Amino acid sequence: MFRIREKEIKSDIVVAPMAGISNDAFRQLCFEFNAGLVYTEMVSDKAIYYNNQKTMEMLKVSDEHHPVSLQLFGCDIQTMVYAAKILDKQTNCDFIDINMGCPVNKVVKTGSGSAMMKKEDETVIIVKQIIENVEKPVTVKMRLGWDINHMNYVSLSKKLEAVGVSAIALHARTRSQMYEGHSDWSHIKTLKENVGIPIIGNGDVKSVDDFIRMKEETLCDGVMIGRGLVGNPFLIKEIDNYLKGEEKVEVTVEDRFRYCLLHFEKLSKLKGEKLAVSEMRGLAPHYLTGLYGASVFKEKMNHMTSYEDLKSILNEYLETYGN
Numbered sequence: 001m002f003r004i005r006e007k008e009i010k011s012d013i014v015v016a017p018m019a020g021i022s023n024d025a026f027r028q029l030c031f032e033f034n035a036g037l038v039y040t041e042m043v044s045d046k047a048i049y050y051n052n053q054k055t056m057e058m059l060k061v062s063d064e065h066h067p068v069s070l071q072l073f074g075c076d077i078q079t080m081v082y083a084a085k086i087l088d089k090q091t092n093c094d095f096i097d098i099n100m101g102c103p104v105n106k107v108v109k110t111g112s113g114s115a116m117m118k119k120e121d122e123t124v125i126i127v128k129q130i131i132e133n134v135e136k137p138v139t140v141k142m143r144l145g146w147d148i149n150h151m152n153y154v155s156l157s158k159k160l161e162a163v164g165v166s167a168i169a170l171h172a173r174t175r176s177q178m179y180e181g182h183s184d185w186s187h188i189k190t191l192k193e194n195v196g197i198p199i200i201g202n203g204d205v206k207s208v209d210d211f212i213r214m215k216e217e218t219l220c221d222g223v224m225i226g227r228g229l230v231g232n233p234f235l236i237k238e239i240d241n242y243l244k245g246e247e248k249v250e251v252t253v254e255d256r257f258r259y260c261l262l263h264f265e266k267l268s269k270l271k272g273e274k275l276a277v278s279e280m281r282g283l284a285p286h287y288l289t290g291l292y293g294a295s296v297f298k299e300k301m302n303h304m305t306s307y308e309d310l311k312s313i314l315n316e317y318l319e320t321y322g323n
Contacts, residue, residue, distance in 0.1 A: 001036075002198050002221040004167045005137040007067060007094055009222065011036030012215065013239050014169070014200050016226030017071045017097070017141070020279070024062055025266035029259065030229070031065040033236035036222065038068055039141075042099045045074030045083035059091045067094035069139060073102060075111040077126045081133050088134035095166070096134060098127060100142040100156075103175045114175035118146050120156050128163040137166035141202075144187055147176040153187065154194050161195045169200035169224055179227075188218040200224050211239050231286025233259065253291065253322075257314040260287040264307055277305060284310055293321055 002009050015022070015030045017039035027038045040058065047055035061068045070093035074080045080098075087096050100123070102113030109115075116123045131138045140160055145151035157168050170191050172183035183203025192199045201220035205211055206228035214223050229235055234251045241249055263283065267276035285298035300313050 004037075004095060004139065004198055007137065009036045009067065011240060011243065012222045013037075013211075013236055013243075014222040014224040015039060015229060015236070016169075016202060016224045017041050017069075017099070018226055018230070021230060021283070023058070023267070023270060024060065024065075025263060025270045026233075027068065028062065028065055028266055029233045029263060030236055033233055034240040035236050036067075037095075038065075039097060040068060040070050040093070042071040042073045042102065043083075045072055045076065045079040048072075048083040048086050049079040059087065059093075061092050063092065066092075069093065069095035069097045071097040071099050071141065073099035073107060073112045075116055075123075075126070077129055080126055081129050084130040084134050084138075088136050093136070095137050095139050096130070097139045097141055097169075098130070100140055101169075101171050103143070103178050108175065114143050114146065117142060117152060117156060117175070118150070120152060120159060123156070124159045124163055127160055127165060131164040138164070139167040139169065140165050141169040141171070143171050144174045144184070147174050150174075151187070154191060157191055157195050161197050165197065167198040167200065167221075168195070169202050169222075171224075172201070172203040185214055185218050188214070188220050192219050192221075198222065202226065207235070208238050208242050212242070231256075231260075231283065231289055253318065256287045256291075257318070260284055260314065261307070261311060263287075264310055268307065273307060276307075280304075280310060288317070291317075291321070293317075 013036050015035050015038040019041045022041040030038050043055050043058050070087050072083055084096055099113055100116040107113035144153045170188050172185055172187050188201040198221040200222040201214050201218050202224035205214055205223055205225045211223050238249045264276055264280050281302055284301045288294040288298055297313055297317050304310050
């Protein structure tokens with residue numbers, strides 16, 4: 001449990017923003033398993049500025065699932081402030097998060113995402129202007145820096161804290177590492193020792209043991225989990241049970257498949273079955289990861305065209321291999 005400004009986060013389990021994944025359907029599953037804070041997938045300041053309808057739909061946060069951090073990316077002060085005001089006044093998110101961590105080329109080539117860390121003073125001015133124009137707490141998600149020779153996460157974080165940033169999530173990789181190699185958690189500990197605001201550690205947490213180790217090694221306030229939850233939202237419940245001193249969760253194959261279908265149902269309700277099918281072709285195979293003989297069934301999922309197709313594939317697996 002920790003606080004971001006006046007808002008209490010009731011669990012140290014934080015769910016990362018993941019493009020194409022962290023929509024309201026996925027967020028509902030995470031809250032069902034007792035996540036403390038869930039981020040949305042990042043949204044573009046320019047898309048909000050020009051009232052792109054697909055993006056505006058992404059801003060919707062369900063009334064019953066909180067707290068939610070809506071993540072914004074961009075680098076132009078005018079459109080960033082404008083978009084932040086929209087998030088502040090026209091959505092029911094709890095926090096506005098500024099993305100300074102996305103490493104993909106199409107984002108950084110515009111000066112956004114990780115590229116913001118290369119221009120500290122300009123970035124701090126943008127964030128300061130956002131904070132002065134909104135009422136909701138503003139947080140930041142960043143990396144260690146652009147590359148191993150330019151790791152400026154401490155100096156930038158101190159400047160951001162000074163202008164009123166309420167919390168920082170640190171992915172303990174540089175931009176040049178992308179998602180490869182190993183994250184170096186020692187930097188999370190260093191940041192925690194150098195600023196007074198809550199620090200959320202991020203990078204390579206894929207098990208209960210990873211969660212425990214990050215907390216113990218870094219003393220971070222929250223632990224952010226991303227790719228380790230794709231197809232495995234049960235990890236949240238496993239960690240939650242550990243934190244509460246309850247029995248270890250035994251996740252059966254039937255459990256996996258039930259929540260795979262529930263994920264589809266929630267996506268269909270959110271986006272319609274046609275779009276849900278398209279997205280679940282990429283997501284459903286993750287629910288089979290590690291299962292014996294899964295490859296054949298994962299391939300079948302690439303060709304499914306309906307909810308009933310997915311249900312049939314999962315039932316075929318159970319009939320073939322059982323639990």
